[in-house]
Amino acid sequence: MENLGSVALILAFCFAVYSVLASLIGKWRDKPFLTVSGQRAVYTVFALVSAASGILLYALIAGDYRLSYVASHTNKAMAIHYKFAAWWGGQEGSLLLWAFLLSAYSAVVVFTNRRKFRDMMPWVISVLMLTEAFFLMLDTFVLSPFQVFEAGRGNIVNLGDGQGLNPLLQYWTMVIHPPMLYLGYVGFTVPFAFAFASLVTKQPGDAWIATTRRWTIITWLFQTTGIILGAGWAYAVLGWGGYWAWDPVENASLLPWITATAFLHSVMMQEKKGMMKVWNMVLISGTFFLCIFGTFLTRSGVVSSVHAFAQSSIGKYFVAFLAIGIAGTIYLILDRLQYLKSESHLESVLSRESSFLFNNLILLASCFAVLWGTLFPVLSEAVTGDKISVDKPFYDRINIPIGLFLLFLTGVGPLIAWRKSSFESLKRAFLWPTVLGASLMIGLAAGGVRHPYALVSFGLCLFVATTVLMEFYKGSRAISAKQGKNLLLGAIELTHRNTRRYGGYVVHMGIVIMFVGFTGAAFNRDATVEVARGTETDIGGYHLKIADIQDGENDNFAWDKALVTVSKNGQVIGTMEPERRLYKASKQPTSEVAIRRRLNEDLYLNFAGMSADNTKAVIQSYVFPLVSWIWIGYWVLLAGTLVCLVPPKVRLQYARTEVVGIAGKHATVEK
């Protein structure tokens, strides 16, 4: 079986290369036969990579422990969905997942555009398949997932059972977090391919943007979801209550997310006014290369990280791919500058356009700060020879002010009209949001909140929330007044007319809610206590009583568990059971954290272990105010993004110019 898998991968690699050649030569020599066979090769690659993935999955699930990949990442005791997840649990398999997702995306792209963009498609296919060939090359010639254990030549060893997946990763979000992130990472190849093709073939309009708009939004959503799932996992599983540690690999997933967010905004400038074409090219290319760069960071061992796969030699291939790709893209953009000229100018400095400039500046600045912090240890060691650490305090100090300014812009942008705004209308628009935000800050300060960033953050959150709600209110009032509907129906009608804008506002609302959750971290409290049965202790208004400490074991793990009675203001409000397990196969301990999730704060108990003399249990107790709002904010963001994807109600009905001869004939334009 594994030989068949290898054959499929080698064939897929060959067909990916063939697809590039056939598409380009077919276009160059104008041989439609070749371009069509280049398209078909994309389907073939998809089929072959699917076959290889299927074979690997079969081996993982059936337990073919002759394969070193299977033996290193699964064992017999694992539940079937974790065996499935082992597909991306290791280096080789996750490279195969990359290749599989990209081939699937490519097949979808080729199919949906099979009758469109005769000019661009060969180049789109070439970019997609070159990237595909790169990953297939790694999976075929460098790190094959179908490697078997050999003792001597040709003497295959069956280990009988494997080492299993790290028990920390045996948690439900871990089954979907990596593929979600990959769906995001890989997906940005498609808009990049279209942008590249549009540039190579000197397209006059920006069809690539219209074509890939949905694609970009969906990809962005996948990536957001992946990041949030990772955060949720860290919070619920790792036992220290954090959801973001500024680890290099986390940063690597954040970088393309930031540039993609910037792209989603600045692309509106191009659509509305035909401006910033070069910049949008740079952003989408940057996003794509940051995705590759992120994959590289995770795998090369360049920076040390919790998440990194075992170090391997594949770093140099990534460096080569990135260097060639970036150089080629820069050359192409410079060479085509005259096709990227602006079609219009700024009517006024005080306009939505300018606010987009600042939005992009701040997003890119935070992207740079994160990238800089991630790479600085490497740079410093190379230049001065000193190893240094860049941890949370650095990122917090740099990114909190940047993040708050971004939040401020989130509120300001939508209030400024496109093209031209006067101070008068701005004053009117800003009055209430500013008054409300400022009063909240004053109120909180009077109420004893002394944390400056937290004050500013809460004030801004209310400021932005007010602007968003006002947008909805004013718009739906106008509609309901005109059509005699009630306000709610008016709001729905309003959103349906311009799903992208109002969906976007909902996304902003989600971000605001998440910021509320982030800000709660300024008020975290924690205490670590050694307890025996009957011990009582306090944390942040909660009174904890250790009712019992139990232990036991089963086939898979041994466990210690504390039964903690929680009371507040003298009232018993529940029992929590933090637990600690020691998995037998891997000899690895894990925490089963007990979390009492409420909207105002989470009470979080972690059974950290037994005391040195093994008589007492060590319980780490935390109070995390407002943390639930991060997850709620995500759901709002998700809803908003989905709204953006709904096709807007038929947008325009306008008479064609009467010269056509049929006066008043209505042309309906759907977008």
Place this chain on the structure above:
Amino acid sequence: MLFAAAVLLTVGAIAYTLFVRDKDLPQPENATGWEHLEQRKVRIYEQLRDLQFEYRVGKLSDADYQTTKTNLQTELAAVMQELDKRQGTAPPPPPAPKPANVCPHCGTKFPSAMKFCGACGKEMA
């Protein structure tokens, strides 16, 4: 068995990829060469509509509204002119003079423009 499967896979893949019949070749795309202008026209209309709406909602001052509207209309007219040029159609005829609110026949003034005079009944234009 394994060997046969591998051969089958290879042959199948090659056959599918290379066996392109005449009827599989794509029909020529009827590209006009001015899709991007059409697209721009639609986008400007959309912005005009949006502008009207924002004005109605009260987000814009009168002056801003008028300036932006004129700008957009000029831009749109330019695009339409370009489109007409490429399509080989003539630009629209000069607009008909607006109906007046003073009757040229009897001189009666009306608060709004009318087609026929409410006083003498004759055509006002």
Place this chain on the structure above:
Amino acid sequence: MICLAQSSSQLLTPDIKRVGGRLACLCGTCKNTVGDCPMLECHYTKPAREKIAKLQALGTPDDEIVKSFVQQQGLQALSAPPTTGFSGLAWIMPWVAIGLGLCAIYLFIQKFHPKRATAGAPEIDSETLARYRANIDKDLEKLD
């Protein structure tokens, strides 16, 4: 020494936390600081906290404690790079980047300033404009 008799869990007084926040946990598996590393028997953080407690018991000021860690482990003992020397670049560059970005925005606005820029849209004379405008106005009335 009293503090040495204490177990690791009690070694996290606010004082230790304050100093520990400036020191990176170098155990190699986490990205925490000595002040908030949650691993109970962390082979780096635990002795580090003991050392902090010991020095604090002797009345050593925060800076001196941090310095003693740097002497032992090098600059990597700090949880954030120092603000002096080459590491200062780590702190400066993000703001330099913002500054450069602001310059770029300034140049952009200058370049596309209404008074200076030549509009990219094709030119149109007022007579033709009037012709099209009539149509546009008519269309606009139908738009809602």
